[in-house]
Amino acid sequence: MSALELESVRKSFGRLEVLRGIDLGVAEHEVVCLIGASGSGKSTLLRCVNLIEPVDSGRIVVEGAEITRRGVDVNTIRRRIGIVFQAFNLFPHMSVLHNVTLAPRAVLGRSRREAEAGARELLARFGLADKGDDYPDRLSGGQQQRVAIVRALAMEPQLMLLDEVTSALDPELVAEVLEVIRELAAGGMTMLIATHEMGFAREIADRVCFLDEGVILEQGPPAQIFTRPREPRTQQFLARIVAAGRM
Amino acid sequence: MASEGDRRADLEVARRSRILGGDARAVGVSLASTIFFFALLAFAITHAPGWPEVRQTFFDWHEFKSSFPEIARAFLLNVKIFSIAECFIVTLALLIAVLRSLPGPVFFPLRALAIAYADFFRGVPTILVIAILGFGAPALQLKHVPTSTTFWGIVALVLIYTAYVSEVYRAGIESVHPSQEAAARSLGLSRGQALRYVVLPQAVRRVVPPLLNDFIGLQKDTALVGILGAIEAFNQSQIDTDATFNYTPYLAAAALFVAITIPLARFTDALILRDRRRRQAGRVA
Amino acid sequence: MRTAAVLLLALALGPAALAANCPTVHSGQLTVGTDNPAYPPWFGGSPGNGSFWKVADPTSGKGYESAVAYAVAAQLGYPRSKVAWTYVPFNRSFAPGPKKFDFDINQISYSPARAKVVTFSSSYYDVNQAIVVLDGTKIASVHTLAGLRPFKLGVQIGTTSYSYIVNHIRPSHSPAVYQTNAAVIQALKNKQIDGLVVDLPTAFYVTSAQVPHSKVLGQFPSLPGGEHFGMVFAKGDPLASCVDGALAKLKANGTLARIHEQWLAKATGAPTLK
Numbered sequence: 189m190s191a192l193e194l195e196s197v198r199k200s201f202g203r204l205e206v207l208r209g210i211d212l213g214v215a216e217h218e219v220v221c222l223i224g225a226s227g228s229g230k231s232t233l234l235r236c237v238n239l240i241e242p243v244d245s246g247r248i249v250v251e252g253a254e255i256t257r258r259g260v261d262v263n264t265i266r267r268r269i270g271i272v273f274q275a276f277n278l279f280p281h282m283s284v285l286h287n288v289t290l291a292p293r294a295v296l297g298r299s300r301r302e303a304e305a306g307a308r309e310l311l312a313r314f315g316l317a318d319k320g321d322d323y324p325d326r327l328s329g330g331q332q333q334r335v336a337i338v339r340a341l342a343m344e345p346q347l348m349l350l351d352e353v354t355s356a357l358d359p360e361l362v363a364e365v366l367e368v369i370r371e372l373a374a375g376g377m378t379m380l381i382a383t384h385e386m387g388f389a390r391e392i393a394d395r396v397c398f399l400d401e402g403v404i405l406e407q408g409p410p411a412q413i414f415t416r417p418r419e420p421r422t423q424q425f426l427a428r429i430v431a432a433g434r435m
Numbered sequence: 436m437a438s439e440g441d442r443r444a445d446l447e448v449a450r451r452s453r454i455l456g457g458d459a460r461a462v463g464v465s466l467a468s469t470i471f472f473f474a475l476l477a478f479a480i481t482h483a484p485g486w487p488e489v490r491q492t493f494f495d496w497h498e499f500k501s502s503f504p505e506i507a508r509a510f511l512l513n514v515k516i517f518s519i520a521e522c523f524i525v526t527l528a529l530l531i532a533v534l535r536s537l538p539g540p541v542f543f544p545l546r547a548l549a550i551a552y553a554d555f556f557r558g559v560p561t562i563l564v565i566a567i568l569g570f571g572a573p574a575l576q577l578k579h580v581p582t583s584t585t586f587w588g589i590v591a592l593v594l595i596y597t598a599y600v601s602e603v604y605r606a607g608i609e610s611v612h613p614s615q616e617a618a619a620r621s622l623g624l625s626r627g628q629a630l631r632y633v634v635l636p637q638a639v640r641r642v643v644p645p646l647l648n649d650f651i652g653l654q655k656d657t658a659l660v661g662i663l664g665a666i667e668a669f670n671q672s673q674i675d676t677d678a679t680f681n682y683t684p685y686l687a688a689a690a691l692f693v694a695i696t697i698p699l700a701r702f703t704d705a706l707i708l709r710d711r712r713r714r715q716a717g718r719v720a
Numbered sequence: 721m722r723t724a725a726v727l728l729l730a731l732a733l734g735p736a737a738l739a740a741n742c743p744t745v746h747s748g749q750l751t752v753g754t755d756n757p758a759y760p761p762w763f764g765g766s767p768g769n770g771s772f773w774k775v776a777d778p779t780s781g782k783g784y785e786s787a788v789a790y791a792v793a794a795q796l797g798y799p800r801s802k803v804a805w806t807y808v809p810f811n812r813s814f815a816p817g818p819k820k821f822d823f824d825i826n827q828i829s830y831s832p833a834r835a836k837v838v839t840f841s842s843s844y845y846d847v848n849q850a851i852v853v854l855d856g857t858k859i860a861s862v863h864t865l866a867g868l869r870p871f872k873l874g875v876q877i878g879t880t881s882y883s884y885i886v887n888h889i890r891p892s893h894s895p896a897v898y899q900t901n902a903a904v905i906q907a908l909k910n911k912q913i914d915g916l917v918v919d920l921p922t923a924f925y926v927t928s929a930q931v932p933h934s935k936v937l938g939q940f941p942s943l944p945g946g947e948h949f950g951m952v953f954a955k956g957d958p959l960a961s962c963v964d965g966a967l968a969k970l971k972a973n974g975t976l977a978r979i980h981e982q983w984l985a986k987a988t989g990a991p992t993l994k
Contacts, residue, residue, distance in 0.1 A: 238621050267623035277618035281636050290632055291622035343622060485817055492816040492837070570903065573910040582912045584896070664874060664896030664907055673811075674897055677878040680814035680837035 190249075191216045191347050191378040192237065197246035199232055206232045208402035210246070214347075214380055219373045221389040221410070222382040224399035225425060230382035231274075233399070234349045237380070238271045251346060267295060270340030271349040274356050276332045278324040278339070284311070285320040288339045296343065303342075310338045314368050330361030334368050341372075348372065350381040386429055390414050398422045491681075498683035502675040506684060509671035510691045513657040516585060516667070520592045520657075521650060528597045529639075532604035533630065549601070556598035562659050565591040569663035588660030596653050603645045607638035640710050647703040651696050658692075668692070742796060742962035744822045750798040752789050753808030753821030754778055759901060760925045761983050762786070762827060778805045784921070784983040785825045788844050791975055795966035810878045813952050814838050822959055823951040827919060829880040830950045839960045842967055843948035844976070849884050850923040850939040850990055852908065852916040852931070859914045860937065865889060865993050872896065874913035876904050880947060881917040884940065889917075905930050921987040928986075938993040 192214040199207040206229045214220050222230045235241045237248060239255060239262050248256045255265045279287050288310065289303035298306070311317055314334050324332055333353055340348065350369065354362045366388050373379060373392050383389055389396055390410045397407040398417070406419045417423050480486065534542075535549045556564070568591045573582035581587075611634050619629035639646075661670030672688035675681075745751050754763070757774035765780025767773040778786050781800065793803045806821050813824040814837055829847060830840045851868070853859045859871045868889055874896040875881040885895045896913050898904040907913045908931055918926065920939050927934045953960040970976045 240617055240621060263620075263623050263625050266621055269621075271621045273614070273618065275614060277614050279615065279618075279633050279637075281640060291619075291624060294628050294632060295623040339622070488816045570906045570910065573912055574906065576910075582910055584912060661897075662899050662903065664898045664903070664912065666894055666897055670877070670897055673877055674882055677811065678831065678880075678883060679833040681833075 190214060191218070191251060192380065193247070193249040194233075194237070195247040195249075197233075197236060197248060198244045199229075199236055199241060200244055206402055207236070207243075210402075210404060212397065212404060212407075214378060216378050217376045218394045219377075219379045219381065219392055220395045220397060221393040222380065222397050222399055223384075223386065223389060223425075228399040229402045230399055231351050234271065234351045234380065234382055237347075237349055238269050239265055240271075263295070267343055268345055269347045269349060270343060270345035271351065272333070272336050272340050272353050274352040276324075276329070276336045276356070278332055278335055280324050283321050283323055284316070284327070284335050287324070287335060288342045291339070292342050307338070307342055310341055311335075314338055314371070315364070328361060329357045330364045333357060333361075333365050337365070337368055337372075346378060348377055348379045350379060350383070352382050352384060354383070354385055386414070386426075398425065400425070493682045493686060495681055495683045498675075498679065498681045499687050502672065502684040503687045506668050506671050506675070506687050507691060509666050510668040510688070512585070512665060512667040513654070513660075513692075514695075516589055516592070516657045516660060517650075517654045520589050520596065520653060523589075523593045524596045524600055524653070525646075527593065528600035529604055529635070531597060531601035532608060533635075535601070535605055536608055553598040553601055556595050557602070559595075561592075561595050561656050562662065564595055565659050566662060568594075569660075584660065584663035584665045588657070588663055588665065592653060592656060592660070595656075596649060599652075600646065600649050603642050603649060604638065606645075607642035608634060610641055611637045643703055643706055643710070647699065651699065654696060655692060658688075742959050744959065745820060746804070748802065750793045750796065750803050751806055751821045752778070752793075752803060753806050753813065753819075753824040754785070754826045755810055756807050757901070758783075758786075759922065760929065761921050761987065764983070772807065773805075782983075784845070784979060785827070787979045787983060788970075788976070789825050791970055791979065792963055792966045795969055796962060819954045822957075823953050823963060825951045827879070827922070827949055828952050829947055831880065837955060839953040839955050839957055840950035841953065841960055841963045843950060844967060845949045845980075846942075847880075847947040847949060848920045848939045848942055849881055849917055849947075850920040851937045851993070852918065852923050852926050852934055853914065853937045854908065854911070854931070855933045855935060857911075857914065860935070862937065863991075863993065865940070868915065868993070871914035872912075873915050873917055874898060874904050874907050875917050876901055879918065881919070884943075885917055888940070888943075908934070920990065921984050923990070924987045936990045939990045941992055941994060 190213050192212070194210050194212040197207055197210040198205070206227075210229075210233060212220075212233075222233065224230055232241060236243050237250075243256055246256070247254055250265065250268065254260075278284075279290070282290065285304060285307055288307040289298075289300070292298040292303040292306065293300060308317070308320060311320055314337070316331060316334055316338065319327060319331060319335070324335070327335065333356075337350075337353070353369075354365050357365065362385070366385065369379070369381070369388075370392060381389070381393070393410045395407060396410045396413040397404045398413065398419070398421075399405070400419075400421050406413065406417060406422045413422070414426065417426060483489075531549050531552065534545050537545060565588060569584055569587040572580065572587055572590075615633055615637065616629050619633040620626070624632065657667060658669035661667050661673070664670075666674070668688045668691055672684035675684035756772070758776045758778050760776055760783055762783050762785040763776035763778050763780070764782030764786065765777040767775070767777040771777065773779070776783055778789075781787060781790050790800060790803060793800075808821055808824050808826070810826065810828075813826065813828065814834070816837075823841065825844075828834075828840075830843070834840070851873070859868070862868055862871075865888070869891045870893075871891060872893045872895070873885050873889070873891055875885065875898070877897050877899055882895060882897060885891065895917075896904075896907060898907060904913070904916055904918075905926065908916045915937065916923075916926065920936075923936045923939075927936055951960075951963060953963075967976070
């Protein structure tokens with residue numbers, strides 16, 4: 189059973205059609221990277237998987253259960269899928285620890301002790317052990333983003349969606365976040381990652397998908413996509429990336 | 436090792452303190468001109484032809500001393516009224532603000548009701564609502580309906596101020612970036628949980644200054660309950676004034692009202708300062 | 721000898737001479753102030769449609785205070801056409817600064833404290849306070865002053881009824897004080913107060929015209945020195961002594977008694993509560 193299946197997913201905002209028939213499958217423990225220009229639909233795709241945006245047509249199946257069916261309990265689905273955004277979106281009025289334990293306590297019904305123990309363990313694992321009682325405003329961007337990832341992990345999701353999670357960071361802070369993602373992948377987490385970090389995608393992805401104008405134009409192992417892309421538009425895109433010195 | 440956040444904060448503080456008056460000479464000039472202006476004003480007033488009469492009528496120390504104790508005692512009723520009213524206002528207004536934010540056509544009647552309620556009670560002058568409720572409701576002579584003027588004064592003030600405060604809350608709720616709610620929902624929190632744990636705590640903190648404004652307004656408007664006959668501070672000061680034809684008791688009542696708002700205002704300033712720092716994180720790129 | 725000559729001169733020139741020493745705010749006219757609405761029995765007549773005055777009409781000459789005002793005016797040499805009425809809410813009557821009226825007549829009681837701020841004329845009516853209650857209520861069977869103590873009493877602001885309650889009745893609940901006559905009446909009807917304390921003539925008006933099924937429970941014994949209504953003048957206004965002279969004349973020649981008989985005769989017959 190694959191972790192995630194998208195079949196002919198379409199999504200429009202008003203008259204603008206952003207996703208024009210996405211077909212994608214992600215196997216368990218697989219790491220799939222989405223690359224493409226801004227506006228190609230990467231973020232929208234991820235937000236559809238998490239049901240933040242409702243799809244206009246098509247099916248999305250998570251762990252064998254169709255989540256685009258009518259009457260599905262959205263909150264239950266979201267417990268199984270973790271998503272981390274470009275803009276961290278930590279809750280500023282809560283400490284780091286509280287940010288991480290809020291959902292396990294409120295949604296999973298964990299006790300405070302249990303949730304905090306789990307949270308501290310996760311924070312320690314990703315180098316944030318002494319930040320538990322700090323408020324987000326005292327953290328650097330890289331630290332905040334790592335907390336955001338920990339916050340999503342605390343719910344023990346089966347699938348992690350990462351939406352350009354390093355794009356808002358100063359360059360010197362990107363590495364610490366990539367390290368976290370690397371570790372998650374090594375631990376077998378199924379991940380769908382939208383990213384501009386081509387070098388990282390090349391290193392970590394099992395498969396790379398190039399999104400162009402709302403469809404997956406080309407997909408394949410990173411070695412193939414980055415060195416021998418078949419489609420002209422893929423080639424153009426990669427050429428621009430190289431010219432910008434980002435690969 | 437200072438974190439990036441610390442460094443950012445220090446830079447901000449340094450920038451701000453330069454603007455706010457590191458310049459001693461500028462401060463001296465403004466202080467001097469302020470003093471000069473007020474001295475001029477004081478001179479103009481005390482040399483006005485009617486000044487001796489006004490001073491005796493409004494600033495009679497003997498009158499102030501003799502009327503102050505009973506006005507202060509009457510002021511306890513004002514305190515009682517706004518303390519009770521404020522508890523209800525703060526909670527009911529939040530309820531109404533949440534009702535107004537419920538999405539979807541199924542909730543339209545509730546939203547419409549909330550809008551109509553807020554429009555009506557913000558539109559009618561406070562003193563009219565107090566008079567109509569305070570005299571009208573007991574006149575219905577319904578069983579089990581209290582006739583106490585304090586009761587109806589509180590009810591009227593709650594109705595009016597809930598309308599204002601609900602609008603303030605609503606502005607606060609709408610000022611919380613939707614990405615906060617999105618983040619909460621994506622963790623699996625229900626709409627209600629997201630509201631309760633993430634949106635409302637932030638919304639309420641943001642609107643502390645206008646909330647305080649409305650609370651001060653409420654404290655002052657308790658004086659209007661006097662028209663229902665209850666002897667609160669303003670009514671008592673009027674009684675004293677009318678008995679002696681001297682207006683100084685009005686000043687005594689005014690002094691009491693001002694005295695309670697000052698600590699509240701300073702406390703709120705402290706709250707805002709503490710919260711401004713927290714707000715710098717969680718902003719959306 | 722000289723005094724006699726002056727007196728003769730004054731008598732000869734009549735009221736006109738008086739007027740010369742009795743300055744008014746608007747020369748050639750006597751401006752009298754009172755509050756709105758104007759209530760019986762102090763004022764009578766019906767204000768016409770669109771009239772500024774409500775309930776009663778001060779310009780009618782009817783009602784005790786209206787009649788007294790016109791009688792005093794006549795003594796000072798002002799015929800009815802030269803008397804103008806102006807609206808003075810109670811708490812403007814003693815506001816500092818120049819007044820826009822010559823005197824204010826509005827059931828205002830004299831008190832030494834008040835007399836420091838304004839000048840009062842001599843008494844044009846000696847007042848007794850009375851209490852109005854609703855028929856069939858518990859308070860309606862009270863016969864003594866002490867019996868009133870457990871009840872909630874109400875007054876209109878600015879009247880000396882309040883200090884009467886607080887100093888002489890001393891009830892266990894503090895009294896309720898209302899801004900207007902209408903408000904205190906409504907409170908009585910609403911049973912928010914058990915009894916309304918007000919001057920005796922007003923008490924009779926309340927029971928006869930304003931509150932159905934009410935009665936004047938009784939009047940209170942006069943205080944030593946008594947309480948009286950006086951007209952209010954700006955402090956030190958020389959017109960006050962002119963008006964005092966006029967009042968003295970009206971008392972002496974029986975005019976005041978006649979006016980009393982005409983407008984306040986019904987306001988008698990209430991038992992005195994002790």
